Amino acid sequence: MPHVDIKCFPRELNDEEKTALAADIAAAITRHLGSKDGAISVALNQVQQDEWKSQVWDTEIAPQLETLIKKPGYSM
Template sequence: MPHVDLKFITRNLTEEQQNAISEDIVGVLKKHFGSTDDSVSIRLNEIPKDDWKGEVYDPIIKANLDKLVKKPGYSMD
């Protein structure tokens, strides 16, 4: 029962774009986890660029660098 909370800089995605992203993510989870459509939930969480460091980078990325399977190629120190 995977849940994905995808945070990204605000892009003002249309509903069609959001659905396409969701379908792609579900496809990956089905392939690698054996999930079903009914077992997946997804949140697309747009974060304003000016809030990225305080809301995402420092508390989530920087605080968990040793646990990330894919580390960012940037820092915000």
């Protein structure tokens, strides 16, 4: 039951673009983990740039930096 929670700066995506993003992510999960499409969920949470450090970096990225399979190319 993979769940992907995407956090990003605000983007103007219409429903079609959001659906395409979720489909691409689900396809990658299906290909690499063998999950069935119906078992995959994807969330898109847009975070204001001035709130990124407190809401994402400090709470999710920095504490797990050593175990991330893709590390960011920036630091805070």
